[in-house]
Amino acid sequence: MKIEDHLEKAERLGGLRSRLNPADDYELWYWASLSASMNLxxxxxxxxxxxxxxxxxxxxxxxYIRPGDKPGNFEAVIRPFGDLEHVEDEEVESLIPPRLALAAAALRELEAVREPGVRGDMEITPALTGGVDAAYLRVLGITRFILDGEAEAGP
Amino acid sequence: MNAEGHRAKAERIERSLAKCRTDDYEMIIDGAMLAVTHWINAAFHFVELTDDDSDVIHAYFETAFDRQHFGLVAGAAFLDGLEEIETLRPLHARGNVAGGEAAAKRCLEILQGIREKALALGTDAPAAD
Structure with a gap:
């Protein structure tokens, strides 16, 4: 997607995230945190x-799924790397610029608890939700700094 | 995770989905996918199609043999429903194709149907002593 579309999604996902309870709604709260982070x-x-x-x-x-020229038409195509789904394989890792290394590390922290916490029976503890929250905020802070900083430095 | 655990997880996710607004369509689609997966595993574990340590994650991970095998015992609707949701995810949850809210509504319909099928298979029966 385009940058502005990612940011619009991340903002709405962040809004939902803030309406959910990290403990009672852990699974969806976590998923919103991960999805917002990936968009950013x-x-x-x-x-x-x-x-x-x-x-x-x-x-x-x-x-990748590419929309066709008519509503409802789509095709599956092989494309150069555009939007990533996960940050967990060697080829994807090699794309990540050093300025995003800490954000990538935070994403890996989020990914590490995806399966056990959402699909498995990992206990939902304050330590778990606190870790997810901290990782999300790190991705948010680093990506906003890059996006906003570059915008301010522009023509 | 056993059938009861999957059922509890599905119901937790459904309670969270009830807090979503229509413009939260990405998380309705993905949340429905997660809840459906838990209902599928609850049903399959309950009828002993799969062991507690062998879970369905995505429909596209399952072989044609498994799809047929699961379908014969539990009905094709479980994996077919999950596959339909998964087809909508790239377009609306990860992408921005128009119609996200309608897609989310369809995912909730699929979730309701699969929940009913899982419960009909007996996953709401009292746990054995």
Missing amino acids: FNAALHHLGATVAEDCFPHNLPV
Whole structure:
């Protein structure tokens, strides 16, 4: 997606996240945290020129779904790296610029508790929700700094 | 995780989904996907199609043999429903194709149908002593 579309999604996901209770609604709260983080990370990657911003949507990379010229028409296409789904394989890792290394590390922290916490029976503790919150805020802070800083430094 | 655990997780996610607004369509789609997956695992564990340590995660991870096998015992609607939700995710949860709210509504319908099928298979029966 385009940068502005990622940011719009991240803002709405952040809004939902703030309406959910981290303990009672852990699964959806966590998923909103991860999804918002991934949108912010993709926006920053596009901004730094590391990945392509285009209207192709990831479905098990490098397969992307590209809308056709009529509503309801779509095709699966192999594309250069655009939007990422996860930050967990060697080829994806090699795309990440040093300025986003700490955000990528925070995303990996989020990913590490995805399966046990959402699909498994990991106990939902304050330590777990606190860790997710901290990782989300790190991604938010780093990506906003890059996106906003570059905007201010522009022409 | 056993059938009761999956059922409890599905119901937690459903309570959270009830807090979503229509413009939270990404999380309605993804939350429905997660809840449906838990209902599928609750049903499959309950009828002993799958062991407690063998969970369905995505429909596209399952082989044609498994799809047929699961369908014969529990009905094709479980994996077919999950597959339909998964088809909508790239377009609306990860993408910004128009119609996200309608897609989310459809995902909630699928979730309701799969919950009913899982409960009909007996996952709401009292736990054995």
